[in-house]
Amino acid sequence: MEKQPSVLTSLLLVKSRLFEVTLNRTLLTWKEVHLRRKKVSGNISNRLRFGVHSVPVSEIIAVRETEVDKGTKAEGKWQKMTHITIETHLCAFTVSYVEKTGQHRWRSSNMTFFCSDETVCQQWVRTLKEQLSLLTCRPKHLLVYINPYGGKQQGKQIYEHKVAQLFTLASISTDVIVTEHANHARDHLKTQADLRKYDGIVCVGGDGMFSEVVHGLIARTQSDSGVDLNDSQAKLAQCNLRIGIIPAGSTDCICYATVGVNDPVTSALHIIVGDSQPMDVCSVHHHNTFLKYSVSLLGYGFYGDVLTDSEKNRWMGPARYDFSGFKTFLSHHYYEGTISFLPATNTLGSPRDSSRCRSGCYVCQHRVKDISPIKWGEGGDVSENEFEGEWKAIKGKFLAINAASMSCACPRSPKGLSPAAHLADGTTDIILVRKCSRLNFLRHLLRHTSKDDQFDLTFVEVYRVKKFKFTPKHCDSELSDIRDVRENAFGQICRDHPSCDCTPVNSNWNCDGEILEHAAIEVGVHCQLIKLFARGIEENPPFEEDVSPSAV
Numbered sequence: 001m002e003k004q005p006s007v008l009t010s011l012l013l014v015k016s017r018l019f020e021v022t023l024n025r026t027l028l029t030w031k032e033v034h035l036r037r038k039k040v041s042g043n044i045s046n047r048l049r050f051g052v053h054s055v056p057v058s059e060i061i062a063v064r065e066t067e068v069d070k071g072t073k074a075e076g077k078w079q080k081m082t083h084i085t086i087e088t089h090l091c092a093f094t095v096s097y098v099e100k101t102g103q104h105r106w107r108s109s110n111m112t113f114f115c116s117d118e119t120v121c122q123q124w125v126r127t128l129k130e131q132l133s134l135l136t137c138r139p140k141h142l143l144v145y146i147n148p149y150g151g152k153q154q155g156k157q158i159y160e161h162k163v164a165q166l167f168t169l170a171s172i173s174t175d176v177i178v179t180e181h182a183n184h185a186r187d188h189l190k191t192q193a194d195l196r197k198y199d200g201i202v203c204v205g206g207d208g209m210f211s212e213v214v215h216g217l218i219a220r221t222q223s224d225s226g227v228d229l230n231d232s233q234a235k236l237a238q239c240n241l242r243i244g245i246i247p248a249g250s251t252d253c254i255c256y257a258t259v260g261v262n263d264p265v266t267s268a269l270h271i272i273v274g275d276s277q278p279m280d281v282c283s284v285h286h287h288n289t290f291l292k293y294s295v296s297l298l299g300y301g302f303y304g305d306v307l308t309d310s311e312k313n314r315w316m317g318p319a320r321y322d323f324s325g326f327k328t329f330l331s332h333h334y335y336e337g338t339i340s341f342l343p344a345t346n347t348l349g350s351p352r353d354s355s356r357c358r359s360g361c362y363v364c365q366h367r368v369k370d371i372s373p374i375k376w377g378e379g380g381d382v383s384e385n386e387f388e389g390e391w392k393a394i395k396g397k398f399l400a401i402n403a404a405s406m407s408c409a410c411p412r413s414p415k416g417l418s419p420a421a422h423l424a425d426g427t428t429d430i431i432l433v434r435k436c437s438r439l440n441f442l443r444h445l446l447r448h449t450s451k452d453d454q455f456d457l458t459f460v461e462v463y464r465v466k467k468f469k470f471t472p473k474h475c476d477s478e479l480s481d482i483r484d485v486r487e488n489a490f491g492q493i494c495r496d497h498p499s500c501d502c503t504p505v506n507s508n509w510n511c512d513g514e515i516l517e518h519a520a521i522e523v524g525v526h527c528q529l530i531k532l533f534a535r536g537i538e539e540n541p542p543f544e545e546d547v548s549p550s551a552v
């Protein structure tokens with residue numbers, strides 16, 4: 001690699017040891033220098049170099065001058081090391097930078113450099129600050145929404161104790177809103193927030209809170225651009241403000257799948273360095289009425305039933321999903337319907353690939369062009385569309401129908417529902433789990449937690465698609481008739497009646513952790529509609545290659 005010309009080079013003390021410190025356009029490097037016993041001080045050719053550390057300028061958080069008490073050990077050490085006997089008044093500056101500590105986790109580290117000359121010290125601080133000011137991708141003003149009731153109800157504490165001081169250190173100003181009710185953040189973004197003031201939005205909470213922010217931001221962007229949300233064929237306007245997620249929820253799958261870990265400090269640092277990760281968004285319509293957007297999982301059957309049941313047990317916190325997961329597994333309901341979809345043809349990836357969507361993903365960068373205007377396949381079976389390709393339809397009895405627009409990796413399943421799905425390729429993976437025995441379904445579930453392929457089972461199919469629609473066997477009008485009969489017979493709806501063994505005919509869609517009110521839906525993927533303060537999962541974090549904190 002070509003060596004970059006240095007902007008600054010000085011001999012400075014770090015922890016009472018002498019270092020040659022160099023700054024070029026991209027890297028800050030400090031190399032330990034051991035002086036030979038009898039030598040001419042300051043002569044570079046007489047030095048032996050040992051440990052070398054480097055930090056990309058893009059991962060420096062802040063730089064500041066540091067007070068040094070007169071007559072410190074460092075001063076004496078400086079004189080001893082350099083054999084400079086003139087009176088020295090050490091001054092110092094501290095660089096805060098990102099340290100990668102393994103498993104995708106980032107921490108803020110400080111390094112203090114001592115100089116014998118005040119002008120040198122000031123020159124370093126000034127030059128580093130100038131370099132940082134050139135990084136225009138970094139946010140300066142953020143709008144922060146905190147859900148105080150998400151996950152283990154720690155959102156406020158997590159923000160105050162782990163994140164706020166990092167934003168202050170990085171000179172980021174914030175307007176913080178602690179939400180007072182569900183949809184507070186969504187509605188504030190939709191109609192009230194003065195978005196021109198901000199370089200990004202931060203949500204502190206889980207996937208549900210992120211979903212609120214996504215809905216508010218997309219709605220606002222479309223209303224500013226005059227796009228009708230109810231028009232399922234409309235091309236949506238891209239949202240320019242990036243969204244940061246400080247994980248404080250129950251599943252945290254969006255954070256986990258875009259950063260590699262659900263850790264508040266790591267996420268705060270990705271926001272500070274101004275990372276950007278585009279993401280696909282699915283729009284969900286019922287006939288020509290807009291219902292919701294989804295960025296992670298649209299799940300009917302198993303995951304819909306888990307969510308419906310878990311809402312009653314919110315007090316359990318994240319454990320509610322395991323409890324309801326167990327109950328739903330035992331209930332073993334299947335649902336009938338037809339899923340029609342438009343397979344993704346011009347894409348580079350497939351859901352059975354062994355490669356994964358990682359930072360700088362080639363598949364996402366060479367994605368199929370956007371799909372608008374969306375045209376829905378007519379009828380239940382196969383129909384032709386000369387521009388888009390051929391719609392396929394599959395009718396059957398399903399334990400689960402899942403559409404994963406990204407891997408949906410989370411701490412419960414580190415490889416996710418669709419391990420080879422991509423964050424920003426304009427497609428979603430439909431996973432069909434047909435009616436099978438409890439034991440087989442358990443085998444499929446267990447494979448989410450092991451290395452075994454969860455799709456390599458006769459009752460599981462997976463398709464990468466650009467759009468799809470689902471038609472339940474029993475439509476809504478039919479259901480209201482059934483409901484009337486049951487209400488008359490039992491005085492309440494059957495599915496809420498524990499002693500009644502009638503099984504519900506339809507499930508609910510779990511849309512990123514929200515229950516949809518319709519079973520019949522049409523879904524289209526909008527390629528790279530939003531952007532996150534993230535960079536995708538890094539393939540080989542430097543720590544795992546043993547060169548961090550950038551020890552070269």
Ligand SMILES: CCCCCCCCCCCCC/C=C/[C@@H](O)[C@H](COP(=O)(O)O)NC(=O)CCCCCCCCCCCCCCC
Nearest residue numbers: 206207208249250251252253297325329408413445512513
């Ligand atoms: C037997 C072990 C099976 C482990 C299977 C784990 C698969 C987990 C895949 C999770 C995909 C998550 C997709 C993300 C969804 C979130 O948007 C959404 C909202 O999140 P939020 O509350 O943070 O706002 N989260 C969810 O809908 C939660 C889904 C979690 C489902 C967990 C299911 C656990 C199943 C346990 C079955 C136990 C069977 C035991 C039989 C003896």
Ligand SMILES: Nc1ncnc2c1ncn2[C@@H]1O[C@H](COP(=O)(O)OP(=O)(O)O)[C@@H](O)[C@H]1O
Nearest residue numbers: 150151179180181182205206207208209249250
């Ligand atoms: N102040 C509030 N009071 C009650 N609910 C809220 C509040 N703020 C946000 N919510 C809602 O709480 C739900 C769950 O939030 P989330 O942060 O995703 O936590 P979890 O991961 O535990 O589900 C979201 O649907 C969101 O709309």
Ligand SMILES: [Ca+2]
Nearest residue numbers: 280405422427
């Ligand atoms: Ca995708």
